Amino acid sequence: MSPDQQNSSAFEKEVIKVEITEGLRHALDKNFRLMLEAARKDWERLFSGKEPSDACVSVNISEAPKDKKLSRPRAGFLLAPKAPRPGKTKTRLA
Numbered sequence: 001m002s003p004d005q006q007n008s009s010a011f012e013k014e015v016i017k018v019e020i021t022e023g024l025r026h027a028l029d030k031n032f033r034l035m036l037e038a039a040r041k042d043w044e045r046l047f048s049g050k051e052p053s054d055a056c057v058s059v060n061i062s063e064a065p066k067d068k069k070l071s072r073p074r075a076g077f078l079l080a081p082k083a084p085r086p087g088k089t090k091t092r093l094a
Helices: 003-046 052-056
Strands: none
Touching: none
């Protein structure tokens, strides 16, 4: 086998590898799209319409003040006021 034939067969092998890789990638992309579509249809079928618990939840999204920069977006929770613990309160006699 001449060096030209060896180079040609090595090149052909690499081309075949690239074609196989692209074919597998295409098949995976197609199957992933089909799976996402099926999941979306299932979600819409199972969770369509008004949910009674939706009335219990309210969401407020607002922009952070311009002068206060946050290091990252985050969710905030309002804490309930602390009730005084019995035995720990100070009483004043007047």
